[in-house]
Amino acid sequence: MRFEKVKKQLGFGCMRLPMQGSEVDYPALTKMIDAFMSKGFNYFDTASVYIEGKSEIALKACLVDRYPREQFVYTNKLSSSLFQTEEEIRPLFEKQLQACGLTYFDFYLMHAQNKDNYQKYKQTHAYETAYALKAEGKIKHVGLSFHDQAEVLDRILTEQPQIEVVQIQLNYLDMEDPKIQSRLCYEVCRKHQKPIIVMEPVKGGSLVHIPLKAQDLFDQLGSHSYASYAIRYAASFEGVMMVLSGMSNEEQMNDNLSYMEEFQPLSRQEYSIIQQVKDIIKKANTIPCTGCRYCVEGCPEQIDIPDIFTCLNDVHGQQIDHVKEKYQTYTFQKGKAKDCIACGKCEKTCPQHLEIRKLLKKASWYLDQ
Template structure:
């Protein structure tokens, strides 16, 4: 493993260089069109930002009093790297938690031993202890077995069972170095059900699941999961296990709806942001401990504070309204990429998330022409192609995918990435040649 790391850049080093939100940041600069869309100010919220009315939930296992809004740390604000090579986290904007007393915040981290190279007990222990050193702490509040379900039962056995790592982590909880032990679910439902069936033995303190008003009943239709969030949450609710929610915005897609859906939501609550509907949905279930949000900019934080300070739970009628909205959204075939960058770096230099996100933006803005008979064909064709070249450098576009499939196993959304890249590349070529 050490020799391999000398030759090949790993995902963690890659993120340090290019920044975790490079494609998202690019999307703010280069949309599919220059006109106001769902990403414009019309989709944001209004009003003062409360600072003393946050909704809190209490953990039934440790008694932790946790704010309903949790800070996801995958999309910190970025700035150009001093050496001119990519971007790095803007530390001045982020500041450090160490300036606060340790008992005033909760830290969650994960054991991300995805690669078979890290399945051994020795490699997994090294990764575990490195988390304490990197975070500069002597205990971790919430430790996750990360990516449970990816790779099925074989991966679960290799990563946590056969090597004794799960037994080790349980003992670490007993020793107080882990205060809450849980897992995040990303794939095979057999693995999810198996771990819950052993709840009496492992006594899970929490489970992290993807939940939003689209995946609640339509996860299979969006290809994000093989099981709806309604089932995932229901199984935890039956056992009294608190849920931590990831992807409340479905990878940002529920804050970047097409103009018609934005108008639909704004008509109901003109003062509220489009994203607030999704956060209210995620927070309205009683056994949810906290909802994670990757807040890159201060306005994201301020908007979420308005939503959860305090939370106004959805009414049954509003839940039905969002279900209707979800059904309308499914008519627009976006790709379920949430810009996590687990697929990166691509060995052939593609910017996979940027390609997929550009396509999604154009779908949401109505700039994906179906054929030459479309009334909007010429305008949409130009918007797609110009936006593509601006968002993704030519050497990193879909045309350079050779179908090696290396990225597929790393995608928590189960996207057949090469298939989608080839489809987009074929679409781009048809647009260029005018043969669509």
């Protein structure tokens, strides 16, 4: 491992945190951070756009103000929605440091790079600004997080040799996915000799809520959680320095710590079961929405797309009346599937490349009548 300060391979992903209504549950988060740190883990990942800025503020109160700076590794990001011009980047960065209560970030990532975003970051000299901030000691390592096809990643890493780490989506379901291309992106990182940070190892929880048949297969291996296989799968790849897990409660945290404290790569038998589980999930044909909510922000009709997809996923496994009831609760005072005007804004931001407009039409057919 190239970064000495990074202690273990499990990172605390702070896009999802324990919540009390719309606010972060500080006592619960504090307990989780203490448990995490006490087992020797120290890597935290956030962004100003996570939970509308509440993630950074909560981390300040529960981590930064309570632990010596040298004990934790802090990653933040430059998100595209927060700047338009080169002149805005430095003030935004300083504001981030201030909100987080820090004088430097250990890692600073160019957030959600894809073909279009990369153009914007290049035109606004975002990469150069980050390298300059590194020279000033305000960033220790510059990296990027990535959502696009492998050839785009190859081009970025060729043009930006100073990038030190790459965050990619990698999980056992997306390895050969033609749009996400986890395996190809992984290979590009290896080719450029960049340490890899894995995001979405359990695909926003989809690899926990798996079909019953798949559960039976894992249950044959013992009483380990379904998440444990997904996280160990990602951590078993050579060159993966960190696997991020979004943990929303103590139970998830304790489960993760139990198998990542003394990490063991997957056995041959476990790989073979995962292959079978993968086939079952693919056949079940559920919408692979991770609940990241990137699509929701720009929707002119205020449609809560991920919540509607949760309902649509339930249509085939649960009684339709129950699903319709849930749908009414989820869409109360918000846009419904039928309100979609097909502007396509949401599809431009979806890291899973979902055909949201088509899926909403389907949801409307089942749920709006």
